[in-house]
Amino acid sequence: MLSALTDDQIQIRDLIRRVAKEQVAPRANEIDRSAEYPQDMFDLLRQLGLFTLPFPQQYGGTNSMVSACLAIEEFGRVCYNTAYLLLLQWVPFGAILAGGTEDQKGRFLHGLASGELRGAISTTESQSGSDVAGIKTRATSVAGGYSLTGSKIWCTNSHIADFVLVAAKTTDDKSTGSINLFIVERGSKGFEVGRKEEKMGARGVPSCPLFLDDVFVPESNILGESGKGFKVVMEAFNKSRPLIGARGVGLSQGAIDHASEYIQNRVAFGQKISDFQGIRWMLADMAIQTEAARNLVYKAAAMVDAGAAGSDLAPIAAMAKCFATDTAMKVATDAVQLFGASGISNEYPINRYFRDAKVLQIVEGTNQIQRNIIANHMLGRPAR
Numbered sequence: 001m002l003s004a005l006t007d008d009q010i011q012i013r014d015l016i017r018r019v020a021k022e023q024v025a026p027r028a029n030e031i032d033r034s035a036e037y038p039q040d041m042f043d044l045l046r047q048l049g050l051f052t053l054p055f056p057q058q059y060g061g062t063n064s065m066v067s068a069c070l071a072i073e074e075f076g077r078v079c080y081n082t083a084y085l086l087l088l089q090w091v092p093f094g095a096i097l098a099g100g101t102e103d104q105k106g107r108f109l110h111g112l113a114s115g116e117l118r119g120a121i122s123t124t125e126s127q128s129g130s131d132v133a134g135i136k137t138r139a140t141s142v143a144g145g146y147s148l149t150g151s152k153i154w155c156t157n158s159h160i161a162d163f164v165l166v167a168a169k170t171t172d173d174k175s176t177g178s179i180n181l182f183i184v185e186r187g188s189k190g191f192e193v194g195r196k197e198e199k200m201g202a203r204g205v206p207s208c209p210l211f212l213d214d215v216f217v218p219e220s221n222i223l224g225e226s227g228k229g230f231k232v233v234m235e236a237f238n239k240s241r242p243l244i245g246a247r248g249v250g251l252s253q254g255a256i257d258h259a260s261e262y263i264q265n266r267v268a269f270g271q272k273i274s275d276f277q278g279i280r281w282m283l284a285d286m287a288i289q290t291e292a293a294r295n296l297v298y299k300a301a302a303m304v305d306a307g308a309a310g311s312d313l314a315p316i317a318a319m320a321k322c323f324a325t326d327t328a329m330k331v332a333t334d335a336v337q338l339f340g341a342s343g344i345s346n347e348y349p350i351n352r353y354f355r356d357a358k359v360l361q362i363v364e365g366t367n368q369i370q371r372n373i374i375a376n377h378m379l380g381r382p383a384r
């Protein structure tokens with residue numbers, strides 16, 4: 001697949017690989033340790049003009065999901081949190097591009113592209129994460145718009161976001177059909193962002209609870225048609241799923257980089273541990289799994305670029321997310337093993353990879369949910 005990359009894609013990958021090595025890698029441990037939002041990394045991505053990379057050229061992008069995956073992979077190889085910053089800009093951009101009105105595109109997309117605006121998305125509530133249909137936040141129709149009341153948890157980037165795409169139900173219907181996304185702007189009366197979670201991974205970008213008490217959202221801030229907005233946006237998320245897989249591939253590759261270096265320097269029983277066959281085979285297996293994940297991710301991304309959507313795309317996108325992030329967990333676990341006790345010490349970066357890999361198996365639809373999508377497709381059952 002690598003040989004199938006275009007010259008432009010190779011150029012993007014090589015540029016980002018260099019920037020990641022020279023400017024991002026030296027900051028990665030400190031971002032993780034301090035658990036502080038890396039504004040300097042956001043500024044770097046902004047200067048590089050990467051906030052529209054997967055999107056159409058009219059917005060300054062490459063219109064290429066493969067290019068976007070390459071960027072996420074290269075940043076994720078050295079710093080999970082910096083790669084995450086890109087995704088946090090792309091997800092609201094993609095949602096508004098897919099489901100927004102011309103007015104909303106005009107008001108939000110330029111700012112997201114330039115980095116003047118930041119967004120977040122919030123579906124998860126304390127009683128329902130995977131089971132999105134179980135959300136209780138309610139949107140009640142009032143003159144000129146809706147009033148939102150409810151609470152959310154785990155909303156990443158909300159501490160800094162200028163707006164949050166909040167999922168709420170417009171009726172008591174128990175399906176996702178009654179869910180819409182509402183653009184809730186920072187400073188709206190009754191809207192509050194709570195204290196950040198103490199996290200073991202993804203530490204550089206805070207996740208916070210949200211409290212909504214009779215928050216007025218004008219008609220002009222409802223994303224998509226009533227009852228359809230959520231589905232349109234979910235389809236957009238389907239298309240961005242290869243990006244989550246790319247985070248897994250980058251993380252795996254980074255763990256391999258660190259482990260390869262370590263085993264060639266560590267000596268036991270009078271020889272480098274890289275000379276033990278058992279160690280070499282472990283390293284080879286890590287490379288095999290990572291390469292397999294990379295190819296599945298690139299395939300799913302190439303399908304997006306070729307216009308695949310709906311049930312043609314969903315199972316492959318789910319496989320890419322699931323396999324690449326399970327691989328990241330496996331490879332990071334093996335990498336820690338290769339470091340021995342040093343793998344547990346905070347003196348070495350490898351336990352950061354292990355902690356971040358665990359997050360990837362849970363976010364953006366857990367890997368059990370991805371398996372449900374795949375099996376439902378195989379058995380011809382509707383997605384739940």
Ligand SMILES: Cc1cc2nc3c(=O)[nH]c(=O)nc-3n(C[C@H](O)[C@H](O)[C@H](O)COP(=O)(O)OP(=O)(O)OC[C@H]3O[C@@H](n4cnc5c(N)ncnc54)[C@H](O)[C@@H]3O)c2cc1C
Nearest residue numbers: 121122123124128129130131154155156202207364366368
């Ligand atoms: C770092 C981080 C950042 C996050 N950022 C955001 C964000 O920005 N916005 C947002 O809305 N949410 C966010 N989340 C929340 C995330 O989307 C949810 O945690 C995720 O969807 C799982 O929901 P849950 O935690 O409630 O687990 P549950 O849904 O309660 O699941 C618990 C376990 O049961 C399994 N399970 C559930 N249903 C099934 C089923 N049908 N079949 C098989 N197994 C099943 C799950 O896979 C999981 O292993 C974030 C989470 C983390 C950790």
